[in-house]
Amino acid sequence: MTHPGKNARWLDGELERWVGGGIIDHVQAEAIRGLYPQEQRVRPWALIVFSGIGAVIIGLGVILLFAYNWQSMPKSAKLAVVFGALVAAHGAGICLYARSERFRGLGEALGVLGTMFFGAGIWLVAQIYHIEEHFPNAFLFWGLGALAMAWAVPSLAQAVIAAVLLTIWAGVESVEFGRATHAALPIIVVLLGPLAYMKRSRVLLAILMLAFGFCTGFVAGAYTRGDVVFDILLSLAAIYVSLGVLAGRYGKFSQSAPIFGLFGFGAYVVMLYLLTFPDVAEQLMRVELTWGLGRVLYWLVPLFAALAAWVVVAWPLAPWGRKERAKDCPYDLLLIPMVLILCYSYPLIHRDFDSWAAAASFSLVFLAHAGAMMARGCRAGQLGPTIAGSLLLVALSVARYIDMFESLIARGVVFIIVGTVLFCEGIFYVRSRKKQVGRESA
Amino acid sequence: MRTWVTIAAAAFQVLVLAYMGLEREYLVRTGRTVYLRTAPIDPRDLFRGDFVRLEYEASTVASRLLRDGLREDKEERRGRKGTRVYAALNVGENNLADVHYATDKRPEEGVFIRGRIRRPVRAAVRIRYGIEAYFVEQGKGVELERRRSREGIQVPLEMEVAVGRNGLAVLKGHRWSRLGIGTEIERDAEQRTLGVKLRLLNASDKPLAIVDLPGGRTFSLEQDVSWGWESGWRWVNGDAAHKEVEDSDVRVLEPGEIHTVHIRLSDPVWFVSKDNQPARPITGLQSHLRFRFVYRPPSKEECAHLEKADLIWHGYLPSRAFTGRGWVD
Numbered sequence: 001m002t003h004p005g006k007n008a009r010w011l012d013g014e015l016e017r018w019v020g021g022g023i024i025d026h027v028q029a030e031a032i033r034g035l036y037p038q039e040q041r042v043r044p045w046a047l048i049v050f051s052g053i054g055a056v057i058i059g060l061g062v063i064l065l066f067a068y069n070w071q072s073m074p075k076s077a078k079l080a081v082v083f084g085a086l087v088a089a090h091g092a093g094i095c096l097y098a099r100s101e102r103f104r105g106l107g108e109a110l111g112v113l114g115t116m117f118f119g120a121g122i123w124l125v126a127q128i129y130h131i132e133e134h135f136p137n138a139f140l141f142w143g144l145g146a147l148a149m150a151w152a153v154p155s156l157a158q159a160v161i162a163a164v165l166l167t168i169w170a171g172v173e174s175v176e177f178g179r180a181t182h183a184a185l186p187i188i189v190v191l192l193g194p195l196a197y198m199k200r201s202r203v204l205l206a207i208l209m210l211a212f213g214f215c216t217g218f219v220a221g222a223y224t225r226g227d228v229v230f231d232i233l234l235s236l237a238a239i240y241v242s243l244g245v246l247a248g249r250y251g252k253f254s255q256s257a258p259i260f261g262l263f264g265f266g267a268y269v270v271m272l273y274l275l276t277f278p279d280v281a282e283q284l285m286r287v288e289l290t291w292g293l294g295r296v297l298y299w300l301v302p303l304f305a306a307l308a309a310w311v312v313v314a315w316p317l318a319p320w321g322r323k324e325r326a327k328d329c330p331y332d333l334l335l336i337p338m339v340l341i342l343c344y345s346y347p348l349i350h351r352d353f354d355s356w357a358a359a360a361s362f363s364l365v366f367l368a369h370a371g372a373m374m375a376r377g378c379r380a381g382q383l384g385p386t387i388a389g390s391l392l393l394v395a396l397s398v399a400r401y402i403d404m405f406e407s408l409i410a411r412g413v414v415f416i417i418v419g420t421v422l423f424c425e426g427i428f429y430v431r432s433r434k435k436q437v438g439r440e441s442a
Numbered sequence: 443m444r445t446w447v448t449i450a451a452a453a454f455q456v457l458v459l460a461y462m463g464l465e466r467e468y469l470v471r472t473g474r475t476v477y478l479r480t481a482p483i484d485p486r487d488l489f490r491g492d493f494v495r496l497e498y499e500a501s502t503v504a505s506r507l508l509r510d511g512l513r514e515d516k517e518e519r520r521g522r523k524g525t526r527v528y529a530a531l532n533v534g535e536n537n538l539a540d541v542h543y544a545t546d547k548r549p550e551e552g553v554f555i556r557g558r559i560r561r562p563v564r565a566a567v568r569i570r571y572g573i574e575a576y577f578v579e580q581g582k583g584v585e586l587e588r589r590r591s592r593e594g595i596q597v598p599l600e601m602e603v604a605v606g607r608n609g610l611a612v613l614k615g616h617r618w619s620r621l622g623i624g625t626e627i628e629r630d631a632e633q634r635t636l637g638v639k640l641r642l643l644n645a646s647d648k649p650l651a652i653v654d655l656p657g658g659r660t661f662s663l664e665q666d667v668s669w670g671w672e673s674g675w676r677w678v679n680g681d682a683a684h685k686e687v688e689d690s691d692v693r694v695l696e697p698g699e700i701h702t703v704h705i706r707l708s709d710p711v712w713f714v715s716k717d718n719q720p721a722r723p724i725t726g727l728q729s730h731l732r733f734r735f736v737y738r739p740p741s742k743e744e745c746a747h748l749e750k751a752d753l754i755w756h757g758y759l760p761s762r763a764f765t766g767r768g769w770v771d
Contacts, residue, residue: 079463122458128463129462129470130573130613131575132573152451
């Protein structure tokens with residue numbers, strides 16, 4: 001018996017309505033249904049999530065239980081329990097998963113439990129033999145074990161565990177030992193990214209994006225002394241936004257577009273906001289130009305990758321481009337690569353272009369984004385961008401209230417203007433929404 | 443699901459654990475067993491109740507014992523944190539080992555343990571060997587802490603270590619030193635440091651003999667460089683020979699019995715010097731300079747003619763570090 005997901009049920013309902021209304025025929029309906037793989041419709045997420053959480057907690061309980069380190073238990077017995085639990089969990093998981101579709105969720109959960117036992121086993125064997133080696137290696141091997149299971153089953157839960165563990169590994173190596181774990185970055189992109197694509201999993205994609213962002217920060221921070229980390233993360237955010245546009249425009253994983261957009265634009269907006277403060281901008285954009293090849297590559301490669309991606313995004317806007325493809329990219333997003341170029345070139349131009357001028361430029365860009373989101377939301381009758389744009393406008397006003405306007409008159413005028421804008425926006429939004437509802441009813 | 447691929451992935455997890463355990467188990471069964479003394483009490487040791495954090499005498503290697511790539515110019519840091527190093531060991535009485543030298547090149551022969559540089563400091567290098575945690579049953583850690591210090595006298599914990607041919611070390615167990623040493627500063631009425639009172643405790647359950655030469659000459663005075671301050675201070679009588687041992691110099695201690703030796707730091711016998719400067723008492727030195735007294739009885743050969751030769755404890759036993767201004771570690 002299948003368990004159609006919520007989205008699949010909605011799609012089935014809509015397809016029936018469209019066929020009934022003569023909009024499409026049965027052949028077209030089947031073709032549309034075929035775009036969404038069957039596995040997406042049968043994942044018993046509730047079972048996997050709760051069983052997965054239960055497995056994690058059981059694993060932690062095992063660690064705590066054995067942490068008591070019963071002296072009465074001989075070493076051989078402890079090892080037997082460790083290996084026995086690991087083999088039993090994986091064995092039972094494999095049997096159930098292979099047996100029938102009905103037990104797949106339970107089988108996958110037992111596999112997660114097995115991976116938790118693997119992690120517990122690493123710490124317990126270390127305890128049994130009093131091993132106090134380089135402890136980040138434990139997270140690395142634990143993560144690789146989860147990675148192997150993620151591909152073998154295949155299992156999204158295992159992939160999430162692998163991403164989290166490998167991020168912890170990179171973070172601990174960087175913060176505790178000052179080591180740059182360069183391998184973490186390709187592992188996440190090359191070894192885990194394809195799994196998210198294959199399974200069309202937005203959850204895994206979101207986790208991987210966060211993991212890659214954190215790992216980039218850790219690795220770049222350890223390798224480059226930290227002063228270029230902001231530039232690198234800004235480039236990464238720009239890449240994420242561009243991937244959101246491109247995923248929606250091309251490719252078979254268009255559902256990933258909002259995920260890329262949310263994380264990319266969210267991070268970009270936060271960093272842009274920081275750049276609107278002159279002192280902060282001065283600190284964040286200051287880069288000591290002492291060159292080592294590795295450091296240069298770490299600094300510039302993300303910039304070039306981001307610019308290349310934005311060239312592809314903006315290509316339809318060129319005279320020879322297909323204009324209909326440009327509609328998916330709001331024009332204000334094209335400010336992103338410009339922000340990036342200004343940020344990267346600041347070390348070269350700061351003598352003629354001080355931090356106040358740079359912060360003012362960034363403030364104008366921030367204002368442009370806020371206005372564009374508000375306009376876009378009102379026109380389309382979408383509450384999300386309307387509110388988000390309004391919040392950006394208010395945040396910018398508060399920031400400039402603090403550092404720019406000393407005169408009460410100036411402050412008062414700005415607040416009146418912002419308030420008026422928000423008031424008019426509300427009216428415009430309601431009107432737009434009414435028109436849209438009217439169109440839908442007709 | 444690709445069943446065989448999944449089995450292989452699960453087998454990978456099992457094999458990782460098996461490799462961890464088997465490598466150490468093989469070492470425990472076939473490796474050379476030595477004892478490493480834990481360092482005299484350091485207030486920063488953490489007894490967490492379920493595991494004991496250990497610091498060894500071998501964890502701090504003075505710069506004069508460094509070789510090969512670790513012997514860099516004084517202006518440079520000797521090796522980066524995380525650099526692989528090897529500590530070659532001298533194995534003495536009762537299988538107790540100390541560091542002969544440390545190098546970044548794997549020794550061709552002899553007993554050595556491998557580790558990584560934890561922190562290079564000015565006059566020494568701190569090394570981590572992967573055996574700095576000793577897991578015990580919950581609550582037993584406090585018991586270990588209590589036994590380390592008896593009546594204010596430190597009894598060193600000696601860890602039983604199996605060492606492989608590649609330098610990998612595994613903890614097997616522990617024992618207590620048969621002899622403990624206590625360190626107290628003796629002051630005058632105005633609280634100025636006069637000398638040091640050293641107390642030797644028979645911490646075993648059998649009679650044990652110590653050698654107490656006149657003037658405390660069974661002890662040597664050495665600079666402690668574990669905090670990495672300037673090195674090079676030497677005891678003026680470090681190379682002087684002591685008198686021949688007689689039966690009257692031997693003291694038999696019953697289990698739990700303490701023998702006390704008083705040393706006056708104003709006695710020129712205990713002066714120190716550096717770089718051919720005039721000898722000085724350590725009470726006149728800067729407060730950051732630390733020293734230890736080390737109990738070193740004459741060798742077995744030198745004691746062979748004595749009546750109680752078979753009871754004499756041979757080895758070396760350092761006291762807690764102290765400064766000339768009267769601070770004790």
